[in-house]
Structures are given as C-alpha cells and as structure tokens.
Amino acid sequence: MNQCQHYGQCVFEAPDNFKLNDDDKLEYVAEAPDSERDNIEAAVDVCPMQAIRIVE
Amino acid sequence: MPEANPAAPVVIVGAAMGGLRAAESLRRSGYTGAIRVVGEELHAPYNRPPLSKEVLATDVTHEAVAFPSRAEMGDVEWMLGVRATAVDLDAHTLTTDDGNVQEWRALVIATGLRARRLDFAPIAGRHVVRSLDDAMALRAELTPGARVVVVGSGFLGCELSATARKLGCAVTIVTPSAEPMMRPLGDLVAKEMRRRLTDEGVEIFSGVTVAAINGETSVESVELSDGRVIEADVVIESVGSHCNIEWLEGTNLDVSDGVLADNAMRAVTTDGIALDDVYVVGDIARFPNPMFDDVARRIEHWNIPTDTGKRAGAVLAAHLADDGSFADVVAKPFAPMPSFWSNQFEIKLQAYGLLGLVSDDDIRVLEGDLTEQAAVGYYRDDRLVGVLGIGMKAALLPYRKQIAEGGA
Ligand SMILES: Cc1cc2nc3c(=O)[nH]c(=O)nc-3n(C[C@H](O)[C@H](O)[C@H](O)COP(=O)(O)OP(=O)(O)OC[C@H]3O[C@@H](n4cnc5c(N)ncnc54)[C@H](O)[C@@H]3O)c2cc1C
Numbered sequence A: 001m002n003q004c005q006h007y008g009q010c011v012f013e014a015p016d017n018f019k020l021n022d023d024d025k026l027e028y029v030a031e032a033p034d035s036e037r038d039n040i041e042a043a044v045d046v047c048p049m050q051a052i053r054i055v056e
Numbered sequence B: 001m002p003e004a005n006p007a008a009p010v011v012i013v014g015a016a017m018g019g020l021r022a023a024e025s026l027r028r029s030g031y032t033g034a035i036r037v038v039g040e041e042l043h044a045p046y047n048r049p050p051l052s053k054e055v056l057a058t059d060v061t062h063e064a065v066a067f068p069s070r071a072e073m074g075d076v077e078w079m080l081g082v083r084a085t086a087v088d089l090d091a092h093t094l095t096t097d098d099g100n101v102q103e104w105r106a107l108v109i110a111t112g113l114r115a116r117r118l119d120f121a122p123i124a125g126r127h128v129v130r131s132l133d134d135a136m137a138l139r140a141e142l143t144p145g146a147r148v149v150v151v152g153s154g155f156l157g158c159e160l161s162a163t164a165r166k167l168g169c170a171v172t173i174v175t176p177s178a179e180p181m182m183r184p185l186g187d188l189v190a191k192e193m194r195r196r197l198t199d200e201g202v203e204i205f206s207g208v209t210v211a212a213i214n215g216e217t218s219v220e221s222v223e224l225s226d227g228r229v230i231e232a233d234v235v236i237e238s239v240g241s242h243c244n245i246e247w248l249e250g251t252n253l254d255v256s257d258g259v260l261a262d263n264a265m266r267a268v269t270t271d272g273i274a275l276d277d278v279y280v281v282g283d284i285a286r287f288p289n290p291m292f293d294d295v296a297r298r299i300e301h302w303n304i305p306t307d308t309g310k311r312a313g314a315v316l317a318a319h320l321a322d323d324g325s326f327a328d329v330v331a332k333p334f335a336p337m338p339s340f341w342s343n344q345f346e347i348k349l350q351a352y353g354l355l356g357l358v359s360d361d362d363i364r365v366l367e368g369d370l371t372e373q374a375a376v377g378y379y380r381d382d383r384l385v386g387v388l389g390i391g392m393k394a395a396l397l398p399y400r401k402q403i404a405e406g407g408a
C-alpha cells in the first residue's frame, strides 16, 4: 500500500537524506544521524504516499 | 473585547489533516498548554487522496489511511463525533451539537470542505467521495460489471472513473466542460487526457448536465440535458464542494469564500482586522501567497493543510508565549509551493505552482511529448507560475525552483 511513488516531496525537506535520481528513482540514507531528525519528520509529513516511517 | 481565559485550551475545530498539523506545530513550537481538537468525523485524522486511488481499488480501512500519531501529541484531547454549531468571538466560546458550550483561549478553524450534491431524490446508488465512510460505501458497490456514471470531470471525478474502470465497472463520465480537467489543466493537456481516458475504455459525454436521476428506490438510469438516457447502477457525484462555514455565521469574520486569513494565517474580519487568537488552516483558508501576488486564494491541494497548519501553529505559539517573539514570527516569509498529484490508470500527473492562473494561450510544452511523457509550463505575464509533469518527476525540479524564485 504505502509505497513510494517517487514524487520527490521528501527531497525538499531533507535533501541530505533523500534524492531523486535521473531515472525518477528515490535514493535515501536508511540510517540517518539524529541531527537530521527534524528534516526527516518534515519529510514524513509531506510524503503523499505516507511511505516514510521513522524506526527508532 | 473581554480577554480570553488563559487556562482554557486552544480549541481546534476540524479533526483532519489541517487540524492535526496545527496541533503538532503548536507542540513543536513550544506551546505546552491544553489543546482540544473537535471533529465531526468519528475517525482520527487520515489521508484522503488514496480514497479515490490505491485504497479504493483495494481495501478501504482506516488503518490503510490513518496518519501516524506522534509522541508529542500524547496529551492532546480529541472530541470526535462532535460538530461545532456556533462560536462567539467576544465571549471566546464554542457551542457543539451535543449541547456543550466550551471556552477557548485561541481558536483554529480547520473545517475544510464537504462534497456538493446534485439536487435529486435521495435514492440508493448515489454517492460522493470526501470521507472514509463515503469511500467505504462506494467501494461496496463497485463490483465488476456495475454500470457507473461519474458526474463531473475534475481530478477527483477522473480518478474515481479510472479506479472504477480498473475494478471492472463500465464507466461513463458526464460533464458540462468540453474536456476532462479542462479548468485546472487547460485545453491542450485536457484534450490529451480525454484521449488517454477514452483509450482505457472510459466513455465521456461532455457539454451536458444531468437532468434527472431515475429509479424508485435505487438508481436505474441517468437522464442528460440533451435527452439521452444512460442506464446506471451507481452515480458518483463529483461536482465540487462547499466550505464548512455554517458554524461561523454571526461572527464578523470574512467568510465570502472560505475564511479569509492574512499571511500569518490569522483570521481576518470584514473590517480587515487580523485576529491574534483566531487562525485558519487547510482547504477552507483563503490566504495571500507572495510567491504569486497579494491576492488571497483558497488552494485545495494536499500540501496546503500541512504548510498552513505548521505556519498557524508557530504564529499562535509565539502569541501565547508572549515573550516578544511574535512580531518576528509573523514577519517570517511564508510562501508555500502548491503541489498536486493525480493518478489515473498508468497516467501519473504531478504539478507545482498555480496552473489555474493561466489562460490557454500561455501553456507550452517544455520537454517531451504530450502523447508520452512531458513537462508542460503555465505562464502568466511571461513568468512561469506552474508546471505539470505527465509521467515526468525529477525533470520538474528545476522548473519548481524557477517558480519559487518568481518565475523569471
Ligand atoms: C478523495 C479525495 C482525493 C484527493 N486527492 C488529492 C490528490 O491527489 N492531490 C491533492 O493535492 N489533493 C487531493 N485531495 C485534497 C486534499 O485531500 C485536501 O486538500 C485535504 O484533505 C484538506 O484537508 P483539511 O484538513 O483542510 O480539510 P478536510 O480534509 O476537509 O477536513 C475537515 C474536517 O473538519 C470536519 N468538520 C467540518 N465541519 C465541522 C464542524 N462544524 N465541526 C467539527 N468538525 C467539522 C470534517 O468532518 C473534516 O473531518 C483529495 C481529496 C479527496 C476528498
């Protein structure tokens, strides 16, 4: 269900963590540092597919 | 005006995406006092877009669409299944349909929209899709072979048509417009969308309205303004929406189209005064966005409840903190990028900016080929104000940047 459809919204909120490559595929860092927390939470909010989960 | 009781909670009316984001933002911005969210629906906030797309095609459950709940939201009070019926801005009170009158310290208006209905007898088989309950009721009737008439050809009507078709229904769109999605996308793209939808087996009757819905107890046929009659089991009415403003009647807020707000999302009165303790978020908010101009507009795009909710929460938290930061927070630039997407069959549309600002002559293909994949530009006074991707995603990002920077 909640599968990434490569909208790239997360890229604007957390550019250090998410990137859309030229083939429209999403690349991301699975283990992010704590300093990225706020940006990643913002990315969770804006993902249209609600496809991003933060696992502690 | 009497002062609000500082011990009363911040009351947020509307327990959907906009209300949720406002509550989260209040907490993150350091407000630790009481927050109460009053909402008419029984469900905790959930994501609406899948209700016309993926989720409608599979299993419509709350679990499939619920927003994750955050730790900092633990002590927020949810009053669900309760409708606000009146508000008194001087007395700082809210009246609800359970007979309660409650005090608030500050108010957030997040009551969104409801689907407009056609004015015919209420018989079985007539549907709208705005809420989870709507989608559940419709899903039960979208069985293979069912004859479905979709009235209206906006994004929602076209998505519902595509999903019903995928589920094996026979689908006819009935629309007063010349082409599907004509108003938001413009003639050029809309013609191409008609071709694609028709190729997938959706029948489109354009330039007509519904004259009657026939059937004793349930839908049997739909009669069009040109006299044609289409046999049908299900009618989906996707003919626009109304703002949920009735509970604000009797206040001096400007509710001429949604609820007027300033750029800090403070509600504005008919005298043009912005109230520091009343905020507006989401689909119902009409606010100016300096990315385009100083005209206040409502924007029914998914990112807007989040952006305006965050903004309202931050400004309100600064007002309540009373620590001298308020003027600075209000003055912070707020120019959210409208963004929109729509999936119909294998067609993936994605847009940034305000496509609807533009007339047909100012729409040009920027890259690609309309019949395959393309990026389409929407210009106003030679400035790029919107971009639409058909199947293109990463390629849109430079155009998005251009729009954000003023479109030159
Ligand atoms: C089926 C569907 C598909 C969509 N697809 C897309 C898409 O693909 N892309 C996109 O960009 N956008 C899409 N949208 C639009 C997007 O979902 C909306 O912009 C968003 O839901 C608006 O959120 P909101 O919180 O402002 O208002 P709403 O979601 O309308 O929530 C308002 C809430 O307030 C409650 N309420 C109303 N009156 C009262 C009252 N008097 N007292 C108490 N509670 C009250 C309502 O019950 C409701 O729960 C879609 C919308 C729908 C319905």
Ligand code: SF4
Residues within 6 Å of the ligand: A003, A004, A005, A006, A007, A008, A009, A010, A011, A018, A026, A046, A047, A048, A049, A050, A051, A052
């Ligand atoms: S915002 Fe969501 S859907 Fe879009 S690219 Fe990021 S994870 Fe994928």
